[in-house]
Amino acid sequence: MSITWNDNTPIYRQLRDHVVAMILDGVLKQGDALPSVRQVAADFQLNPITVSKAYQELVDEQLVEKRRGLGMYVTEGARAALLRSERERFLREEWPQLHARLKRLNLDLQTLLEHAEHGKGAQA
Secondary structure: OOOOOOOOOOHHHHHHHHHHHHHHOOOOOOOOEOOOHHHHHHHHOOOHHHHHHHHHHHHHOOOEEEEOOOEEEEOOOHHHHHHHHHHHHHHHHHHHHHHHHHHHOOOOHHHHHHHHHOOOOOOO
């Protein structure tokens, strides 16, 4: 797990979003254990309470379950639920702004696809 923190969002939220990205990317699959709170806190020099808060949000969203004495595990169907909710959020919150900017710049889908296929400006 590698994270670059930014000052605009609470760290627990950034950590939560990173775990969500790992689930969406298939790095963490249903049934997989999350790294322990202690391990994440040590790796990133965070307060364990910060890590616990991030993990609790995932539990509250039913993406992760606590197994007493064993740790936290990705729940069945977490990726599918995340895909649905993240797509809805993107279309509701991000797409309108992105679409408006594309229109202002006179960029169409074909131009964007050609640009992506040739690797121009594409960064991993």
